Amino acid sequence: MLIQEVIEGIERYYGGIGFDGQTIDDQTTRDQILYGDAAQVCTGIVTTCWASAAVIQEAKAKGANLIICHEALFWNHGDRTDWLAETKNETFLQKKALLDDGGIVVWRNHDYIHSGIPLDDGSYAxxxxxxxxxxxxxxxxxxxxxxxxxxxxxxxxxxxxxxxxxxxxxxxxxxxxxxxxxxxxxxxxxxxxxxxxxxxxxxxxxxxxxxxxxxxxxxxxxxxxxxxxxxxxxxxxxxxxxxxxNTEEPGMKYMLHYLSEIVGTDMPTYFVQSGDMYHYLT
Structure with missing residues (x-):
């Protein structure tokens, strides 16, 4: 199964109605391929809230070439990277190299997952x-x-x-x-x-x-x-x-409960916690 086919199957699974009450528009939704070539065979899927450098490294170690995240990859709404490339931002270049090295595609699942998963009574949550x-x-x-x-x-x-x-x-x-x-x-x-x-x-x-x-x-x-x-x-x-x-990440973990319905049981699927980035001094 190609990564693009995986993404399309996941999109069909959800309710598909956006925050404005209209059908989610694939041209304007936040849910875009943020990095990589989706025309390749999917070798495994990692779900997470945010595709941090540590999550990317873990996905590569697991042999998974699709990361499904809930939030942006490169630290801004719309995930624009031109300003980072122009300034040769070192963290951007290193993170990009991690993705390239693993042949990893990152797809954002934000609007679709909020639009609802089907429940047994026919409603969406x-x-x-x-x-x-x-x-x-x-x-x-x-x-x-x-x-x-x-x-x-x-x-x-x-x-x-x-x-x-x-x-x-x-x-x-x-x-x-x-x-x-x-x-x-x-x-x-x-x-x-x-x-x-x-x-x-x-x-x-x-x-x-x-x-x-x-x-x-x-x-x-x-x-x-x-x-x-x-x-x-x-x-x-x-x-x-x-x-x-921290509040939204469990919803990305829960994706593992229904991913097999979409991609089949033979596809390796994993949850990798992006983790609590806060530390507390008291």
């Missing part, structure tokens, strides 16, 4: 958030909407207990918390980004009595300030942030 919940074993607590967020209802626990569970199960170096570690938690919202005008999010946290917000990116402004003030006034409010890649 965002493949990133669904995979995260499966990896954590939190299916019984989730509301099953899985569309760029997940609402969960837990038996009473604490921010500290949930944080430790996330760090252990997702193999992370740590997590950041706003609010008290002993905050009692029942209702949790896994949410995309707290990065700007968050008036509607603040309303939801209050009106829906959400105790813990788990986010990817986190600014110090708006909702973060609200949660800090709420915590200081002894409300059950906290934020726990893991980082963008």
């Amino acid at each position: 965002d493949g990133i958030f669904y995979g995260l919940i499966q990896e954590l074993g939190w299916e019984a607590y989730a509301d099953r909407s899985y569309h760029l967020e997940v609402l969960l209802n837990f038996p009473e626990t604490t921010v500290s207990a949930i944080g430790k569970e996330l760090i252990e199960k997702l193999r992370l170096n740590g997590a950041k918390v706003i609010g008290r570690l002993d905050t009692k938690v029942r209702k949790v919202l896994i949410y995309g980004h707290v990065v700007g005008d968050d008036n509607e999010l603040i309303k939801r946290l209050e009106q829906e009595e959400i105790d813990l917000l788990i986010t990817m990116e986190l600014f110090d402004f708006t909702a973060s300030e609200y949660v800090e003030d709420s915590s200081l006034l002894l409300a059950n409010k906290a934020i726990l942030t893991l980082g963008h890649f």
